[in-house]
Amino acid sequence: MSSSGSDDDMPLARSNGHKSATKVSPADDRAMAKSHSKNGPPPGLSIRNGPVHGGEPMDVDSAANGTAKRKSRASIDKRISYKDESDSDDGAPLAKRQKHKVEDDSDDEPISRKASKLPPSIYETALPDSSDDDQPLGAKLAKKKASIEKQAAQEAKAIRANKPAPKARKVVKEESDDDEPLAKPKAKRQSNGVASAKKTNGVKKIESDSDEPISKKAKPAPKGKATPTPKKGAKAAAKKEESADPGDEEEEEEEYRWWDAPKKEDDSIKWNTLEHSGVLFPPPYEPLPKHVRLHYDGKPVHLHPEAEEVAVFFGSMLHSTQNVENPVFQKNFFGDFQEYLKTTGGAKDRDGNKVTIKAFEKLDFKHIFEYTKGLSEAKKARSKEEKKAEKEAREKAEAPYMYCKWDGRKEKVGNFRVEPPGLFRGRGDHPKTGKVKKRVMPEQVTINIGKDAKVPTPPAGHKWKTVQHDNKATWLAMWQENINGNYKYVMLAANSAVKGQADFKKFEKARALKKYIDRIRKDYTRELKSQLMAERQRATAMYLIDRFALRAGNEKDTDNEADTAGCCSLKYEHITLKEPDIVIFDFLGKDSIRFYDEVTVDKQVFKNLKMFKKAPKTTGDDIFDRLTTSQLNKHLSSYMQGLTAKVFRTYNASYTMSKLLQELPQQNLTMAEKVKLYNDCNRKVAILCNHKRTVGASHEAQMEKLGDRIKGLKYQKWRTKMMMLDVDPKQKKRKGAEYFEKDEDLTEEWVLKHQAFLVEEERLKITKKFEKENEKRQAEGEKPHPEKELKERLKAANELEAKFKKENKSKKVEAEGKGPTVEKFEAAVKKIEDRIHNMELQAADKDGNKEVALGTSKINYIDPRLTVVFSKKFDVPIEKFFSKTLRDKFNWAIHSVGDDSTWEF
Incomplete structure (x- = not known):
């Protein structure tokens, strides 16, 4: 799980410790055979906080591990908790990164060593379920996963035989409350509107940047991207409403729909002409004043x-x-x-x-x-005027760098700023944290530009390292940073055609895996028992990568890089085995973030791992000592050109999501219920694909705030009902006394605090409005309102306070509003109840997502066309799932699917 992304075919030196035998003898197989519980958790799922079946850890592990493994926490309450009485969330925040802000929570979300919370158990993560049975969640998900894998095998055979895919359970619209989907023949596969994936013989491999987080701050290019269902003239209106970025041309350029363009004969040529202004360097250092030392x-x-x-x-x-x-x-x-x-x-x-x-x-x-x-x-x-002036000056300075001309088209540049010097922080327990990131000078920067284009002028007194004209590269500038020796590239923005094409190719490659997935799984399952150690290790690694979404891990020089690991580079001390089938992973993964998980594996896999740890192996020795990432990817490419281990993460997430969405019931649901339905499927994908994260430090505070808002609405509902009684006391007999009772969680103490909050909120609202009016009057040259005007206005807050005191004493609420009637109050109560319902759905959704990285699955691993299809099928605005930045990034998906709600992954 190194942060490096290369899959070099030249394997670097492995550890020189003890190695496994080249062949597995029948005696070794028998020696490793142990009893296997049939009652334990299902294999292929995380059970970190589930029961650990069997006895003590194996002797071979206990001897190697000098320190005790981290204990799992107690099972958490499945109910929504709005307040955490512990101090477990006061851990220090992660170091700020100088790159883009993450759009949402990343799948690689750091699991801080200092944080006490770990990824969720399959028994802890509460998922809304349509059935009322008592079947454990782990068993449900395992059953679902097995069913989906079976469908995948049938579909793969059908694709190879050039036959229609096997029928899946489809759902028709029902008025009943039954959540069980009704069977319906699968609709005939429709064209995706994009050129279908073809063989890429002779095409240069492209390193996709789709896994990179996209900046929240990045403004979309002024192309006027439309939503999936634009009305006539909507595009033009959208373009008109778009605020132009600095450096924008006066005339709107026609949107480049590369997904509709004919396929290039030579895909390795990325551009014919390229013009840009280079990079923007940070300002020079300003020395401290003499009195500061x-x-x-x-x-x-x-x-x-x-x-x-x-x-x-x-x-x-x-x-x-x-x-x-x-x-x-x-x-x-x-x-x-x-x-x-x-x-x-x-x-x-x-x-x-x-x-x-x-x-x-x-x-x-x-x-x-x-x-x-x-x-x-x-x-x-500073004043608003000063901030505005600074912003305008900054935008003016940045304007020349924000866009480039790519084959005559105007494309937005993503990261044109050179990172300023500072102290490297890293993520997790990076060994180089605290080292000085040196200032990047123009002499370190290589410019890539068209032959006939004007070369950007370097800062005065400096020159570029080199200038090249490589039209097979997609970067505009490059330099090497001093901390890890990594190369930094200036690329186009996430919403550019180049990035969109890279994303499209990534998902199409995952779609192509559908044709071969059954053979791959069948082969590695068979090779789990191979007599050749190299084959057995390769099969075991493929099992772990496919079932638990482990990264393959890249070979590296451990003397110069952080001691991180992935599946193929796991060490003896990175896994602990517990009979009969529990494997505990504990190692530093990508970006030096601790990866800790406890999983249940198949009997043969457990036996193999035990064999790979067999004495005389000890701490520091490789588990997969006869396998490298390069060898694994070379083997995978024999099934499908360009197939690597990382494609499995995209395939598993997208294929699983596709099947879950196909089974959704099309009932009469509210917008909030539809959004939650989608998020429930996304959450299942995240759990099945092992996309986890640590609980954010602010989560409990956010949940408490949301809980107070819900209670506030309940209090408002109760007051409205009491007003109904003030208008017509007979309603208590008609509707029953229970109808007018307060909710149990609205205690007298909470009500008093809430009333005080409402009064203070009213005072603040009045004061802010008063100050804003005075600012406006001063700007227009008028005399501001006197202070006595504010005191007069604040009487409304005092009156509200007096009203609450009177209500608390008399236990009655006087009707408010013009012409109050029972009918009006009943309608008001209904509206409040709807708001409460939607907010409770939001709270349940938020709490269910606290340890599951939905954002990473949705942005990086689930084909965005699936989200667009759900949006069309359930009539939910795409804005509910994709922010403006993501709608620009996935513009190709939105337009290529169009109005086709039958598109399938």
């Missing part, structure tokens, strides 16, 4: 600007205690800081005498922190 051993020291800038990096982030108090962060920073001191002449006191800085503990950054904090606060406190 780094202190060492209680005395201020003078530093060269380059060394001072490094000190400011650390001093400005003293508030980020999870970083600056981390011993690894401190050590790496201090080592680099001393190097800067050596190369810039060191530190000096007021008299110019040299000061030798040897101890980190003697450094005092508080003066720097207070200064930078003051600058930040002053920046926030």
Whole structure:
């Protein structure tokens, strides 16, 4: 699970420890055979917090693991909790990343080592279910997964035989409340509106960036993208309403519908002409004023600007205690800081005498922190006019870089800014956290541009590293960063044609896997018992990748990179085996994020893993010592050209979602219920595909706030009913006393607090409106309202407070509004009840998603055309599922599906 994305065919050196035998003897097979419980959790699902069947861990594991494995937490309550009385969510936030903000929660969401919460058990994650039986969720999901895999095998055979796909359970619209879908013949497969996937012999492999998070901040290109069901003239109206980005041309360009364009003869040629303005460098460092200095051993020291800038990096982030108090962060920073001191002449006191800085503990950054904090606060406190002027100046400076000309078309550039220098934070327990990210200079940057285009002018006094004209590359500029030696590329924005084509190819490749999935699964199941150790290891790895969505893991030089792992690079200490069929994974995965999961596997897989850990293997030895990622991908390509291990994640997520959506009942549902129906399917996909995340630090606070809003509506409903009694006291006899009772959770204490909140909210609302009016009057040259006007207006809040006191004393509520009637109050109660229902659905959905990464599944692994199909079929606006940024990113999916609600993955 290295962060590297290459699948180099040249395997690097593996560990030189103990290796498995080349062949598996019958005696070894018999020796590893153990009893296998038939009553345990179903294989192929995560059961981290489920019961661990069997006895103690194997001796072979207990000897290797010097520290006890992390204990699983107690099972959580399935009911929605709006308040967490524990302090488990006060863990430090993750380090900020300098790249784009993530659109939603990523599948690779960090599981912080400091966080006490772990991914959910299949028995913990509450999923709304149509049936009322008591069958455990794990068994339900396993049964569903087995059913879907069976359908996949039947469909694969039908595709190869060029026959119609086997019929699946389809749903017809029903008025009843029965959630059981009725059988209906599958509709004939329709064209997707996009050129179908073809063999790509001779086509250069493209590294897709579809797994990269897309920026929330990125403004969409002014193309006026339409929603799936635009009315006549809607496109033009949408374009007109779009606010133009800086640098936009006066005339609107016609949208480039690459999905309708004829397929190129040579797919390796990405462009014929390319023009752009290069990259935007961060501003130079501004030295500290003379009265602000780094202190060492209680005395201020003078530093060269380059060394001072490094000190400011650390001093400005003293508030980020999870970083600056981390011993690894401190050590790496201090080592680099001393190097800067050596190369810039060191530190000096007021008299110019040299000061030798040897101890980190003697450094005092508080003066720097207070200064930078003051600058930040002053920046926030600026007037709207100042902020607006700065924004306009920034946009003017960025305008030339925001767009490029790609084959004459205007395309938006994604990340044209060069990352500023700072301290590397990393994710998880990265060994290089705290090291200095050096300032990137123009001499490090390579420009890729058309031969006949004007080469961007580098900053004054500098020059580019090189200028090239590679029309088979999709990047505009490139440089190498100093921390991990990775190359950074300036690419087009997520909504560009190039990125859209890359996404399309990724999902089409996953669709093509449908034809071969049964053979692949049948073959690796057979090879789990192969006498050749290499085949047995390969089959076991394929099983884990297919069933548990493990990343393959890439070969790397562990001396220069973080000690991360993936399936093929798992070490002896990374897995613990518990009889009869439990496997516990515990290792640093992608981006040095801890991966911890407890799973139930097939009997043969458990036996194989036990064999792969057989003595004399010990800590540091490879589990799959006769397998590399390159060898695995080469084997997979023998089934289908271009097939690699990572395609399984996309296939499993998309195919599973497709089947779940096909079975949905088309009943009379509210919009909120339809959205939740989609999210329920997405959640099942995330669980089955192992897309998990840690609970956010703010989750409980958000749930508590949502719970208070629901209670507030319940209180409003009760007051409305009491007004009904004020109009007609006989209603209590007609409707029954129970109808007018308060909900149980509306305690007297809570009601008093809520009333005080409503009064304060009214005061704040009046005050804000008053201040806003005065600001407007001053801007227009008029005299502002006097303070006594505000006091007069605030009487309304005082009257509300008095009204609540009277109601609490008399236990009666006077009817409000013009011409109050029972009918009006009944209608009001119905509206409030609808709002409560929708908000409770939202709360259940939010709480169910707290440990499941729906966003990553939806953005990166589920074919977006499936979401569009659901949107069309259930008449739900696509905006309910895709933000504006995502609608631009998946514009190709929205338009290629069109009005066809029968499209299938």
